[in-house]
Amino acid sequence: MGTILLSHSVSANDLTVGFSQIGSESGWRAAETSVAKSEAEKRGITLKIADAQQKQENQIKAIRSFIAQGVDAIFLAPVVQTGWEPVLQEAKEAEIPVFLLDRNITVKDDSLFMTGVAADSVHEGAVAADWLIKTQAGQPCNVVELQGTVGASVALERKQGFLDTVATVPTIKIIRTQSGDFTRSKGKEVMESFIKAENNGKNICAVYAHNDDMAIGAIQAIKEAGLKPGKDIKIISIDGVPDIFKAMIAGEANASVELTPNMAGPALDALLAFKKDGTLPPKHIKTESVLFEPATAQAQLDLKKDMGY
Incomplete structure (x- = not known):
């Protein structure tokens, strides 16, 4: 008990992921949700999103609901760093891998999550x-x-x-x-x-x-x-x-x-590789951070529109 077991090989169409999202407190957060939906759709994965309205207790409830539904994986964008051990232990015992998006957590046992996709x-x-x-x-x-x-x-x-x-x-x-x-x-x-x-x-x-x-x-x-x-x-x-x-x-x-708002894409790819043949991702998947100034602002604005931002 407590070990995530490899299920039989499944296609993306069989997978359901529960995403506990912090909320929509910023333009970036809304974009992350939008991009997550499109990345899941591209891969034929069903994505269920729970908006926590910036409250950890709502995220804990959402994770418990996802466990009860028997989802294949849980994505968590944690509102704060601490206080996750009990509910993530429940996910681990249910053999549901947890992927952190864009923020880190502090836990004594880092096997409570499979990987974290985030910028430095x-x-x-x-x-x-x-x-x-x-x-x-x-x-x-x-x-x-x-x-x-x-x-x-x-x-x-x-x-x-x-x-x-x-x-x-x-x-x-x-x-x-x-x-x-x-x-x-x-x-x-x-x-x-x-x-x-x-x-x-x-x-x-x-x-x-x-x-x-x-x-x-x-x-x-x-x-x-x-x-x-x-x-x-x-x-x-x-x-x-x-x-x-x-x-x-x-x-x-x-x-x-x-x-980048695309935190879900790398997490979904890591999930598919794990479900296919048990490939474990690195503990931390780092995204790129780039500085932009006014000279390239219009080009960036056009690019964001193309992304559906």
């Missing part, structure tokens, strides 16, 4: 910091940071990567940091408080947002304060969603580190 979030933060360091070219810069959801692995890692990198440059300082919960509305609200606290924004050189949606919220707050985002205050964020490219074209954002 520490690297993403470092790429954002490198861009700011190069842009400032030795000039001083006070940065305010809009963090993602408290306790989410991606927020902790994007913070770490940025902090560790700017720590090597004494002219760049993070003067304020607070969670904007990965949402546009909270990003705007937090940025408003930063602006008020920092001489109507005049002490702020740049915003580092853990995702584009919070950056868009910050842009709105900056404009309402009578300042020019992208000029008076630089905007660097992560995700590469269409709206941030629109902001770049408008001159209101400076750079974004792309996070």
Whole structure:
């Protein structure tokens, strides 16, 4: 008991996957769901999606429901890093492999999941910091940071990567940091408080947002304060969603580190290989992170439209 056994060889058409999705709190998250549906459809796999509305208890309920339904695999985009052992143990005992998408978890027994498909979030933060360091070219810069959801692995890692990198440059300082919960509305609200606290924004050189949606919220707050985002205050964020490219074209954002929304594709391929002949995937499947600036914003926007973003 507790070991995932290899079932008989099945075709993709026989497979059903349950996907516990965090929610639709951002443009990127909605795109991940949309791409997951199309990737499953391409492979003839039935995908059942449960929207957790950013609550771990809803994800745990969804996983238990998927176990009861006897799905062939469970995809989990975990809202937070901890607290998954009991329900994942239940999946393991039911011999249902679990695949993590775009975020990591902390468990003592890593056999509770088969693989995790994710970007290197520490690297993403470092790429954002490198861009700011190069842009400032030795000039001083006070940065305010809009963090993602408290306790989410991606927020902790994007913070770490940025902090560790700017720590090597004494002219760049993070003067304020607070969670904007990965949402546009909270990003705007937090940025408003930063602006008020920092001489109507005049002490702020740049915003580092853990995702584009919070950056868009910050842009709105900056404009309402009578300042020019992208000029008076630089905007660097992560995700590469269409709206941030629109902001770049408008001159209101400076750079974004792309996070591909196609996390399900590699996970589905790993599942098919496992079901076919027992091939075990690597424990972590890493996706690429690329920095984009205004010069290529229109091309990226066109590409996103082609992807159905």
